[in-house]
Amino acid sequence: MELLLPAVLNGLTTGAIYAVVALGLTLIYGVLHIVNFAHGSLLMLALYAVYFLHAATGIDPYAALPILAVGFFALGYVIQRLVVQPVSHGKDQNILMATLGIAIVIDNGALALWSSNTRTIDLPYAFDVVEVLGAFIPLPKAIGFFAALGIAGVLWIAIQRTDLGRAIRAVAKERQGARLVGIRVEHIYAMCFGLGTACVAAAACLLLPTFYVTPQVGYAFVLVAFTTVVLGGMGSFPGALVGGLLLGVVEAVAGLYLGESLGQIGIFVIFILVLLFRPTGLFGAKAA
Amino acid sequence: MTKTLNRRAVLAGATAVAGTIAAPAIVGAQQAPIRIGLLHPVTGALAREGSQCREGALLAIEHINAAGGIKSLGGARIEAVLADAQSRPEAGAAEVDKLHEAGVVAIQGPFASGIALATTQAAARHNLAHLVDVGVVDTIVTRGLSNTFRFGPGFGAITRAALDNLVRLNDGAGKPVQTVMVIHEDSAFGSGMARLMNEELPKRGFQVVETIGHPSPQRDFTNIALRVRQARPDLLIPSNYLNEFILMARTLQQQRISVKGIYAVLGGAASNIRFVREHNEAAQHIMDCNHWYDPRKPQSQAFAAGLAAKSIDLTYETMLNYANMQVLADALERAASRDRARVIEALASSTFNDHIMPYGPTKFENGQNTGAQAVNTQIIGQRIEVIFPAAFASATPVFPVPSRG
Amino acid sequence: MSRALGWLMLAAALAIPQVSGSSAWLTFWITTLLFAYLGQAWNVLAGYGGQFSFGHAAFFGTGAYIAAILQVRYGVNPWIAGLGGVAGGGIVGAAIGWVSFRYGLRGSYFALVTLAFAEVFRVLANAVAITGGGQGLLIPLKPGVEHFQFVDRASFYYLLVALVVSGVLIARWLEASRFGAWLVAVRENEDAARALGIRVFRVKLAAIALSAAMAGTAGVVYAQLFLYLDAGVAYGGHVSVEALLGPIVGGLGTALGPVVGAILLHGLGEAAKGVVGATPGLNLVLYGVVLVIMLRFLPNGVVGWLKRWGQR
Structure with missing residues (x-):
């Protein structure tokens, strides 16, 4: 029992990162209705961006967050406008294949350019801890947790309160209708892809201080992100946040009691059960 | 060419x-x-x-x-x-x-x-x-x-050397290690290693207090670190790949966990000079039984x-x-x-x-x-030194390792 | 038009071992045809039935593991073990189909649930003892037809040609039969199909069982070819991706699409290696770029494009 509390707290900090990755995925899914297979690869690319920015300028990953978020927003926008959209021809399977093709290019491009070496950064405060109820929470994880909450909040306000947000919601609900009232649907698609990619950049900034980057690193997070999105309800922001936190905790507790190897099954079992019995997720409104 | x-x-x-x-x-x-x-x-x-x-x-x-x-x-x-x-x-x-x-x-x-x-x-x-x-x-x-x-x-020869050298190391230092915890990745090599350790260590007078498998990639080692803290083993025997090894070593350091030694068998990072360079503090005094040159x-x-x-x-x-x-x-x-x-x-x-x-x-x-054998290395300062067998040793082992305070 | 293409391809296939006895040449065709057949399996469910699976590895891997386990652990003759693998793949497919369709999963929900099942199988295969766990399963080397291990590469090749032809015939049967018409009706509009009196659930279930048995067959052949399995090899995500790449590039819901797609993609993979040299990864970058460009200009796949072109 004495392990349970630290495990839960740690699960929450890990889950917060899952939530930020999933926020991006759920935004893209909610509006474009596509499963973005390049999401993990974009996360990997963002981790390299954080790494090289730190190596070149010494800039702190947290300070780099706004810069990278803007840069990756632009990247996502361009990918949607110049690659995904022209390839789609209105077919879901083509969009899926396009994101798969992008993933292949990014993964192997990273391998060719930066080799397969594992890279990490060492921050002076990486080993500082915050003591919460007798548990040691590494400072970078604590920062990540609160930053993730902040990011989710900002996104939620942006979607609820701004014109862009209203347009996004309109397109998500009824794309033909949105087009009729003068919303540039293609632009909104690209904005969503851009925002989703910016989320990934933010997650990378929060993750790298306690993690590493290799060309394959994205795969460690893709399935968890999918699960989070399904758990929370595809397209739902509060769902992604709660889903991410919940999944972090489930993973930590299942790992503790079932062992880390079988503990992974916990995630997939939840995934399958939610898909079967409540495919709209915890917060989803509309059935498929 | x-x-x-x-x-x-x-x-x-x-x-x-x-x-x-x-x-x-x-x-x-x-x-x-x-x-x-x-x-x-x-x-x-x-x-x-x-x-x-x-x-x-x-x-x-x-x-x-x-x-x-x-x-x-x-x-x-x-x-x-x-x-x-x-x-x-x-x-x-x-x-x-x-x-x-x-x-x-x-x-x-x-x-x-x-x-x-x-x-x-x-x-x-x-x-x-x-x-x-x-x-x-x-x-x-x-x-x-x-x-x-x-x-x-091969696997058999390496693990034999790992066990024999562990006994020698422990005896030489006055038997500070009695309890052991095995942490392994769960594919071919790690799980095979873990099974062998569980069979052989008790015969050599060590008690295996816990064995934890984890997948590769494993995203977080906090749970495992917490269990190390609870089980209080004298020695950790990890068998995993580079990325997981790095995460594990850093998490142990973050969680302020101190053991008398970390003794990897075919450890992913313990014989990797980049790890020594980039995470010198977390890497310090980690031992490995692995392929190494003379x-x-x-x-x-x-x-x-x-x-x-x-x-x-x-x-x-x-x-x-x-x-x-x-x-x-x-x-x-x-x-x-x-x-x-x-x-x-x-x-x-x-x-x-x-x-x-x-x-x-x-x-x-x-x-x-038939002459092939694994050797034991230890990270000492900025270098990876050979500590066993004596015929090839470039340094004497630091064991048990000084507490991390 | 596509009938002529089919005969042409069969003639070319039979000529391939005559072109060169080189084993690399034959190996290239053996792997290509194996994945062409796996693609056809996927095509039966996705191309004709409209159910996109991301988890065909679950069926492929089950076929492979059952064949291997029966012969290694229980001494069953490899041919009979292979039949067990085919059946096992089909049963797992039917079971996954039953739960998924029972609960009305469609579109990306169905895709994700199959992906999750494949992952569960991968984790389990890595953890339980009968599969050899993480150490994998090695089928002993016993060359001989009676052991389903041909000494001669060409025999394996002809076996695969026969398999691929059978796959094309299954697809052709779908195009001509009543069952196939039901399946296509379900793909086009489930509710309308139901209104016409088609028993949608049964049709989908039959399609996934057939598709999964075919994928299981591919797994059995893989096991006999390479004689080694581990969880990543059998249930890895790349298997599911291989299954869907070929049909989409070649032409979804066409009998020859998966074959054309597999040949094109594997040929592209080899060509990319030849073009860019030794830097790891560059060949796959080129592969990915060409893949995206193909999708851009051939949205209906190669066979789809040929058909339109033929109609002009």
Whole structure:
């Protein structure tokens, strides 16, 4: 029992990162209705961006967050406008294949350019801890947790309160209708892809201080992100946040009691059960 | 000299049309170069390990050619034909067929055991000598394939050495370690290791208090660190790959966990100089039982200098591949022939001793080099020192390690 | 038009071992045809039935593991073990189909649930003892037809040609039969199909069982070819991706699409290696770029494009 509390707290900090990755995925899914297979690869690319920015300028990953978020927003926008959209021809399977093709290019491009070496950064405060109820929470994880909450909040306000947000919601609900009232649907698609990619950049900034980057690193997070999105309800922001936190905790507790190897099954079992019995997720409104 | 398999060579089965990339043949070499297939997983999940392997073998070829090539064949140079196993057995096996078409006289590779099981079998169909560089699973050499040779030690030999040396280490320090916790990745090598440790450690007077498996990749080690804190073992025995090892070591440091020693067996990072450089504090005093070279041999110094000049990390993958190529070159020298059967014969009768590994003269029995052994290393300061066996030791062990306070 | 293409391809296939006895050449065709057949399996469910699976590895891996386990652990003759693998693949497919369709999963929900099942199988295969756990399963080398291990590469090749032809015939049967018409009706509009009196659930279930048995067959052949399995090899995500790449590039819901797609993609993979040289990864970058460009200009796949072109 004495392990349970630290495990839960740690699960929450890990889950917060899952939530930020999933926020991006759920935004893209909610509006474009596509499963973005390049999401993990974009996360990997963002981790390299954080790494090289730190190596070149010494800039702190947290300070780099706004810069990278803007840069990756632009990247996502361009990918949607110049690659995904022209390839789609209105077919879901083509969009899926396009994101798969992008993933292949990014993964192997990273391998060719930066080799397969594992890279990490060492921050002076990486080993500082915050003591919460007798548990040691590494400072970078604590920062990540609160930053993730902040990011989710900002996104939620942006979607609820701004014109862009209203347009996004309109397109998500009824794309033909949105087009009729003068919303540039293609632009909104690209904005969503851009925002989703910016989320990934933010997650990378929060993750790298306690993690590493290799060309394959994205795969460690893709399935968890999918699960989070399904758990929370595809397209739902509060769902992604709660889903991410919940999944972090489930993973930590299942790992503790079932062992880390079988503990992974916990995630997939939840995934399958939610898909079967409540495919709209915890917060989803509309059935498929 | 390097070249890659290209499509035409594959489709036409022609060897002459394949394009040479890198440096052209050195003028003066009258003999056609001797082609050797370097088959490693340079893309996919094992890309890092595979690339390190490739670099080690290429450096050896460079050194061998610079020293005059294969003299019994008129100073013929060795030419590497590079192939990518893509971290998948079927891709590796397909590359073997292409290497065969490209006219190689032997194949060296492919790092992983699972791939090696497929590639050695494919090479056997062409009666092509296959030196297995790392792949520690023992069935690779016990299947009765006469073309298959493993210069390095297998799983059985490594774990035996790991256990024996642990007992010696512990006895020498007055038996500070009684309880042990095993942390392993859950694929072939880690789970095999864990099972063996659970069988053998109790016979040697250690109590295994807990065994924890984890997948690769494992995203977070906090749980495992918490369990270490609760179980309070004297010693941790991890068997996992580089990324997980780094995360584990950093998490243990973050969670302020102090044990009397970390004793890795085939540890992913404990014998990796980059880890030592980049995470010196977390890496300090970690011991490993692993493949390692004999740093005192003159060839070893040439090898280390060669790697440093190319800024390639010094890892066991580079060492084993360098040494395997040395073994192969010696066999070619004695075979004085490009004939595949003769090369296999020459390998089988090898007594080669001029390599960089701490093995003594080579002697293959059913393809396994019986002199091969793993050594114990420890990270001390900025260096990876050999601490066991005494005959090769470059430092005395720091054990039990000073508490992390 | 596509009938002529089919005969042409069969003639070419039979000529392939005559072109060159080179084993690399044959190995290339053996792997290509194996994945062409796996693609056809996927095509039966996705192309004709409209149910996109991301988890065909679950069926492929089950077929492979059952064949291997029966012969290694229980001494069953490999041919009979292979039949067990085919049946096992089909049963797992039917079971996954039953739960998924029972609960009305469609579109990306169905895709994700199959992905999750494949992952569960991968984790389990890595953890339980009968599969050899993480150490994998090695089928002993016993060359001989009676052991389903041909000494001669060409025999394996002809076996695969026969398999691929059978796959094409299954697809052709779908195009001509009543069952196929039901299946296509379900793909086009489930509710309308139901209104016409088609028993949608049964049709989908039959389609996934057929598709999964075919994928299981591919797994059995893989096991006999490479004689080694581990969880990543059998249930890895790349298997599921291989299954869907070929049909989409070649032409979804066409009998020859998966075959054309597999040949094109594997040929492209080899060509990319030849073009870019030794830097790890560059060949796959080129592969990915060409893949995206193909999708851009051939949205209906190669066979789809040929058909339109033929109609002009």
